[in-house]
Amino acid sequence: MQxxxxxxTRAKRTHPAQLSTKQRSSSLKPASEDPSGGxxxxxxxxxxxxxxxxxxxxxxxxxxxxxxxxxxxxxxEVLTDNNLGQRLFGEDYxxxxxWHKLSLKGREPFVRMQLWxxxxxxxxxxxxxxxxxxxxxMKRRLSSLSDSHxxxxxxxxxxxxxxxxxPVHQHLKxxxxxxxxxxxxxxxxxxxxxxxxSPKTIEELASQLNLKTSTVINWFHNYRSRIRRELFIExxxxxxxxxxxxxxxxxxxxxxSKSGEGDSCDGTESExxxxxxQGLGMGLEDHRGACKDDMEVDLTEASSSGSASSTNIPASxxxxxxxxxxxxxxxxxxxxxxxHRLEKAASKEDPSEWEF
DNA sequence: TCAGAGTCAATACC
DNA sequence: GGTATTGACTCTGA
Numbered sequence: 001m002q003x004x005x006x007x008x009t010r011a012k013r014t015h016p017a018q019l020s021t022k023q024r025s026s027s028l029k030p031a032s033e034d035p036s037g038g039x040x041x042x043x044x045x046x047x048x049x050x051x052x053x054x055x056x057x058x059x060x061x062x063x064x065x066x067x068x069x070x071x072x073x074x075x076x077e078v079l080t081d082n083n084l085g086q087r088l089f090g091e092d093y094x095x096x097x098x099w100h101k102l103s104l105k106g107r108e109p110f111v112r113m114q115l116w117x118x119x120x121x122x123x124x125x126x127x128x129x130x131x132x133x134x135x136x137x138m139k140r141r142l143s144s145l146s147d148s149h150x151x152x153x154x155x156x157x158x159x160x161x162x163x164x165x166x167p168v169h170q171h172l173k174x175x176x177x178x179x180x181x182x183x184x185x186x187x188x189x190x191x192x193x194x195x196x197x198s199p200k201t202i203e204e205l206a207s208q209l210n211l212k213t214s215t216v217i218n219w220f221h222n223y224r225s226r227i228r229r230e231l232f233i234e235x236x237x238x239x240x241x242x243x244x245x246x247x248x249x250x251x252x253x254x255x256x257s258k259s260g261e262g263d264s265c266d267g268t269e270s271e272x273x274x275x276x277x278q279g280l281g282m283g284l285e286d287h288r289g290a291c292k293d294d295m296e297v298d299l300t301e302a303s304s305s306g307s308a309s310s311t312n313i314p315a316s317x318x319x320x321x322x323x324x325x326x327x328x329x330x331x332x333x334x335x336x337x338x339x340h341r342l343e344k345a346a347s348k349e350d351p352s353e354w355e356f
Numbered sequence: 357t358c359a360g361a362g363t364c365a366a367t368a369c370c
Numbered sequence: 371g372g373t374a375t376t377g378a379c380t381c382t383g384a
Contacts, residue, residue, distance in 0.1 A: 176366045177377060196359090218378055225360065226376085 059115075060108050065099045071113050179219070183209045187219050195224060 099107065179187070186209055190197065197205065197220065199213075206213040 178367070179377080215377075219376090221359070222377065225362090228360085 060104055060111050066107070066110050066114060068099055068102070068110050071110050071117065074117055177211070177215055179211070179215075183211065187216070187223070191220065191223055195220070 099110075102110070187205070190201070190205055194201065202213050202216045202220070205211075206216045209216070
């Protein structure tokens with residue numbers, strides 16, 4: 001990410017195609033054309049290289065002082081307004097420094113950006129690039145799919161990509177993987193022990209469960225995301241409803257946690273977690289150290305029931321039903337993982353050693 | 357390269 | 371048929 005870039009909320013992201021005609025007409029062009037561009041308007045307009053016959057280098061040498069901050073800000077605005085990624089925009093632009101501190105070489109990107117801002121077709125060009133990239137991606141997927149599925153075996157269900165209406169695409173439909181209850185349970189147990197498994201663990205999980213590694217990766221991504229969302233919703237509800245709900249006398253995790261115990265990442269390691277090696281016969285190991293390394297992951301039922309009871313946050317409790325109880329276990333594992341990382345970070349004096 | 361956020365769409369369930 | 375669940379994906383930032 002470039003220094004001038006900021007996070008933006010995807011929910012608010014609006015594709016130009018979704019804008020009104022008026023909005024489109026104002027957004028599908030560089031911001032410099034916007035008469036209200038006012039205060040952040042970058043400095044003196046530059047001659048366009050193609051039109052002026054000057055090279056970038058010549059322009060750099062000739063150009064008057066540019067407001068580097070305003071230019072980078074303006075570029076970012078235009079990209080954001082038009083739903084264009086910075087990766088597309090370009091190369092590795094340096095963080096804005098005052099013009100007089102920049103070398104000729106250092107000034108060059110800003111001259112380029114200035115030109116880009118001035119170019120009325122800059123956004124369209126980027127949009128075209130975006131389309132081409134998407135096309136290329138489709139092509140790659142298409143060839144990889146036809147490699148793995150010479151015939152239409154397994155290609156049922158949805159159109160792989162939305163909007164792909166060509167006959168070829170209609171044929172290339174990807175089967176949805178539906179995980180069985182045992183697989184899900186195993187993955188959940190693995191998650192309870194280690195919400196962030198290493199590639200090695202993922203591979204082992206995949207082979208043990210007879211799944212693709214990408215499926216396992218996706219599952220962990222989705223599961224973390226959904227657990228987090230549930231937690232968030234729950235917290236919102238708790239904050240808006242019962243004050244102090246669920247944490248009477250302070251957080252149980254903070255009261256009961258002790259990072260030294262078991263040296264587990266999520267605090268779920270307990271007796272029976274490592275020792276038991278049955279069921280799926282998991283013996284997943286990775287000794288790359290500390291929290292980021294892989295603890296052995298046990299997928300057996302025994303450890304699953306045991307892990308919850310040993311979490312820093314009591315995962316079992318007066319849940320209304322088994323499903324609630326499961327949810328509590330999941331959330332406890334997630335929270336304990338976060339807590340453990342924070343504690344670990346806090347115990348290190350040198351901030352450079354902090355791991356998050 | 358990885359993880360988070362958001363989204364799509366197949367599937368399951370009522 | 372409507373809704374919920376969930377695997378897969380894109381885009382983005384770090």
